[in-house]
Amino acid sequence: MSLQGDRTAEMFRRGQAALVNGVSSMFRYWGPDDTLVIDRGEGGHVYDMDGKRYIDYQLGFGPVILGHGHPKVVEAVADAAANGTTFAMTQRREIEAAEVIRKAIPWAEGIRFSNTGTEATMHSIRIARAYTGRDVVLKFEGQYHGVHDYLLFSTAGIDPEAFGSRYAPIAVQASSGIPEAIRSYVRTVPYNDLDALERVFRSHSEEIAAVIVEPMLGNAFGIMPQPGFLEGVRRICDEYGALLIFDEVKTGFRLALGGAQEYFGVTPDMAAYAKAMGNGFPVAAIAARGGALDAWAKGGIAQAGTYAGNGISTAAAYATVSELATGEPLRQVEKMGTALMDGIRQILADQGVEGSVLGVPGMFSIFLGQGEVKDIRDATRHDSVLYEEVLYGMIRRGVMPCPDALEPWFVCAAHTDEDVATTLQVFEEALVEARK
Numbered sequence: 001m002s003l004q005g006d007r008t009a010e011m012f013r014r015g016q017a018a019l020v021n022g023v024s025s026m027f028r029y030w031g032p033d034d035t036l037v038i039d040r041g042e043g044g045h046v047y048d049m050d051g052k053r054y055i056d057y058q059l060g061f062g063p064v065i066l067g068h069g070h071p072k073v074v075e076a077v078a079d080a081a082a083n084g085t086t087f088a089m090t091q092r093r094e095i096e097a098a099e100v101i102r103k104a105i106p107w108a109e110g111i112r113f114s115n116t117g118t119e120a121t122m123h124s125i126r127i128a129r130a131y132t133g134r135d136v137v138l139k140f141e142g143q144y145h146g147v148h149d150y151l152l153f154s155t156a157g158i159d160p161e162a163f164g165s166r167y168a169p170i171a172v173q174a175s176s177g178i179p180e181a182i183r184s185y186v187r188t189v190p191y192n193d194l195d196a197l198e199r200v201f202r203s204h205s206e207e208i209a210a211v212i213v214e215p216m217l218g219n220a221f222g223i224m225p226q227p228g229f230l231e232g233v234r235r236i237c238d239e240y241g242a243l244l245i246f247d248e249v250k251t252g253f254r255l256a257l258g259g260a261q262e263y264f265g266v267t268p269d270m271a272a273y274a275k276a277m278g279n280g281f282p283v284a285a286i287a288a289r290g291g292a293l294d295a296w297a298k299g300g301i302a303q304a305g306t307y308a309g310n311g312i313s314t315a316a317a318y319a320t321v322s323e324l325a326t327g328e329p330l331r332q333v334e335k336m337g338t339a340l341m342d343g344i345r346q347i348l349a350d351q352g353v354e355g356s357v358l359g360v361p362g363m364f365s366i367f368l369g370q371g372e373v374k375d376i377r378d379a380t381r382h383d384s385v386l387y388e389e390v391l392y393g394m395i396r397r398g399v400m401p402c403p404d405a406l407e408p409w410f411v412c413a414a415h416t417d418e419d420v421a422t423t424l425q426v427f428e429e430a431l432v433e434a435r436k
């Protein structure tokens with residue numbers, strides 16, 4: 001049974017004629033009969049072309065932390081739009097936004113804006129390479145750092161069999177079209193495996209410019225760092241003279257106002273922020289401290305963008321981060337997310353389904369399988385067929401997390417107790433139905 005009502009199906013037919021496969025990002029394509037077309041969003045809900053309402057736990061893959069169409073963000077953006085947005089010069093809103101962001105992430109001694117997470121990670125690794133004079137970047141299996149060639153290796157969704165032995169991991173291109181030569185500039189290791197990390201450093205220490213890490217696996221079940229893991233990564237980077245880059249694109253302004261750096265208490269040399277910083281508007285930031293920042297500021301390292309720091313994005317960032325800084329939105333996210341995580345655990349136990357809920361209240365995932373999950377290699381134990389069946393059952397009933405378990409459920413400050421109660425009821429119904 002298709003997820004599309006008549007009007008949604010008709011609009012998607014037009015979409016397929018106008019856009020490649022009817023989408024602007026491959027992650028949004030759910031097949032010809034199930035790809036939805038959204039008409040509008042409001043708070044914690046979205047509405048498709050048939051006016052069907054969904055409780056939205058995709059939230060645009062994470063950015064919408066305050067809820068869709070938050071009045072303060074809308075007002076700030078409308079004001080910016082009416083006053084011109086792109087000037088080829090620094091503009092007032094850019095400075096105002098940078099000030100509130102610097103307050104939220106005090107470890108960062110300097111930031112600059114870009115537009116997307118992809119740009120922010122790309123620029124971060126260029127600065128790290130330029131500063132250290134080394135070419136190789138180390139990443140962890142299962143992590144996604146955007147769609148540029150340099151880090152699109154060994155992401156979640158690839159069969160972990162292809163990653164080879166954890167003693168000699170193979171970096172696997174996650175797309176056709178990435179030149180084979182790029183592979184020599186990236187090394188991959190399993191997440192949460194400090195021995196594997198140290199082994200690579202021991203044999204390649206002179207080559208490694210930086211380790212880039214999503215502090216928790218925001219693109220792979222929300223797998224959490226084991227106690228001491230991030231501290232260990234920090235120590236190894238220091239020992240071998242490599243920079244530590246946090247990819248805070250999903251965790252920033254969501255795990256805490258100061259993101260994963262504040263939440264886990266480990267401080268990187270550089271970081272990439274995006275998503276929750278702008279409540280759905282395209283804004284990102286590259287943050288740095290110490291020698292990397294000095295090298296960047298001295299010039300000779302290309303970092304640019306026509307729309308970087310534009311009026312609309314920075315107005316959105318200023319309004320969003322100022323609102324988050326009151327503390328109230330993240331308290332609500334914590335409350336709603338905790339109720340969802342606890343409720344789902346209880347339902348799994350009541351129904352006798354083996355599984356666990358991973359992550360934190362603001363972004364969590366459901367792993368349907370036995371045992372502890374420490375890295376993406378453990379994902380082979382997940383029952384993705386059952387999960388997808390449950391999720392499609394939920395979406396039919398008007399509750400919409402991403403149907404791929406790798407992608408966390410995102411919670412926003414506009415979700416309500418009623419949303420949580422409906423979600424848990426629908427989860428249980430869909431689970432019971434899927435297991436029949």
Ligand SMILES: Cc1ncc(COP(=O)(O)O)c(C=O)c1O
Nearest residue numbers: 116117118144145146247249250
């Ligand atoms: C951790 C992480 N880094 C980088 C990116 C890329 O961000 P963008 O899609 O804005 O380019 C994403 C996107 O989901 C992400 O989750």
